[in-house]
Amino acid sequence: MSVVELDDVVVLLGRFPALAGASLRVDAGEAVLLHGPNGAGKSTLLRLCAGLLRPESGSARVLDTDLGRDRRSVRPRVGYVGHQSMLYDDLTVAENIRFWGRAAGVSTEQQEASARRMRIEERLFDVPVSRLSAGQRRRTSIAVAAARRPELWLLDEPHAGLDQSGRDIVDALITDAAASGGAVLVASHELDRVEPVVHRRVTIIGGTAVESEGTTRVR
């Protein structure tokens, strides 16, 4: 079963075609690495799959939903972690997790489990997000997304700003998600880091996706 099915999709940012006819298939249980130069369209592709952008032409199906028709029902089912933290700076870590958890209808236990899993230190819970380091923020955002138990993970440079233990947690997250029948799309420049945990590598250049030769299948 395909979780993501893109066929010749064009996405506009203003008048700029950030995706210029990209095609991609990702099956359930698969972790796929997206790589390519800056500005190639990786982030746009992830945001498209999250239902945040509208396909201008071509067909885009995510989790069996046609994004051209309905983008709303896809959103709560994906775990999107982008460049922005999507956290409120003035609220504490605990308040952010609680707010976003309740907004998505996630139980308190699930929220707590997710925070534990990201190994967010207890002492940080009452610290406003504005005083966190970039890595701590990233952990918090991933914890918020993980609490929803997404069927499709969309990770945009998830390792950026994380320390070694944080990176290990992200790697474990990717592996577990794929192993439990979900799908993962990771955009990253750190090939060495991500290659071992993904099944397949896709290159994105000039707004189109190119399936890489010699896909490395590690697990």
Added chain:
Amino acid sequence: MLVAQKDLRIELRSKVALNQVVPFALLVLVLFGFALDADRASLTNFTPGLYWVAILLASVLAVHRSVGLEAGEGAREGLLLSGMRPESVYLGKTLALIAQILVVALMMLGGVVILYEAPVDDGLLLVAALFGAVLGVGAAGTLYGALLGGQRARETVLPILLLPVLSPVLIAATRAFGDAMGTVATDGWQWTGLLFGFGAIYLALGVVSHGVLMEEN
């Protein structure tokens, strides 16, 4: 309600409304005092008008702040991704905005009573009109604020969009206050009814259109 709670908690932490919007509104009042040459009689006469002009200007700031909360760090996208219904987001943000403007308006009321020695004849009417007007400002402000969302031109476009829309609020609130302060012979309750009507219309419009607006920014 969740969103309202969140907005108000942020406000309690950052105290932007308290530390920046209230002083701004009071400053406007003081400037009016200077401009009108400290003529007691005319100052008392103009109190309702000056008061509401100051409130509307301060409200534009409050709307900016309310929209700005979602604009920073991609929180707007977070709301979209959370699958929360756009209507409840709208109602929550409106409620929080109303609460903040209400606090500003009440403090300002103290300001005019002290600074302009505004006579208060009918306290009940005063408070009722205040609620009605703030309801309208909050409902319309959130609606037009959502419209501009993360636009870079927001700061310049919001006032020219919002202030004409709020002109009926200005008229009605000024009249109702005029009656309550005994400076104008008119039926203030009728005007208060108009204020609540305006608020109800905008609340309904906001609930209906917020889904479209949240998507399209």
Added chain:
Amino acid sequence: MTHVGYLIAGWGVVFVGCGGYAWSVLRRARRVAARVPDERARWMTSRDAERIGES
């Protein structure tokens, strides 16, 4: 005739306003039209998008 100044001003504003607007529209149109191929220049003959978001 009375109020001659007012009459000139009123009628003048209307003619200048309409004329100026019409002129500016025509001028802008000429400039844009030069960049658009003839077969796509009219809605009637090139309805490639009747709904927003379709193409």
Added chain:
Amino acid sequence: MSATGSRTTRVLGVAVLIGAALLVYLAFVATDPDVRIDATSGEEIGQFDAVRLIYVHVPAAIIAYLAFFVTAVGSAVVLKNRSVWWDLVAGASAEIGSLAAALALITGSIWGRPIWNTWWEWGDVRLLTTLVLFMLSLGYLAVRRLEGTAEMRAKRSAVVGLLLIVNVIIVNRSVEWWENQTLHQQSTIADATIEDLTLFTLFFSMFLGLAAYVWMLIHRFRLAWLERQDERFGLDEAIERRRAEAEGVST
């Protein structure tokens, strides 16, 4: 084929020009100034020659309201079925509408000076409503100019366009309540003292205004369509260029 002209618009344009010349003749030569004799004092009263201003003021005001009505209808259709055609019509109509509203305000003010003895009358319902309409229309046009894709622009401005008419109604009601006395001529046409030729000229001026509106609307719509096509045409090229980036790297 000229940029936005066609046989229809040329015929219509020439007709409007001839009509305008005819209107000038009717307004300044054929019709009489408004002079009446006061029954008690025997003095001459009335608007004298200033009455000739209503032949531009009234059509401007009517076209302004008509234009925004069209904008509101267009906005509603856009929200309902995402029609591109109506989006462009709504935008075109609003632009003409704000021009007409401005002209109505200016001519009204010029007329008011000799007749009401004031450039501006705060108590007047229609005056204030039109003023607020004008300001709201500036907001609408500002929203249309905001950045974003064509789709965003269409939806956003459709909401504003629809609210525009709601706002105008609310403002009108509240101002009427505020100052229910009005200096405005209560429906000039119903006034039995108006002579036939004056009445005819007034109707003619409205008809001419309507024709001029239609002419401008067609041209403005075609301009908007051209701009849209230009944007889309540029898009195909941009996609090609974007794809070329990929080939440059993979080879």
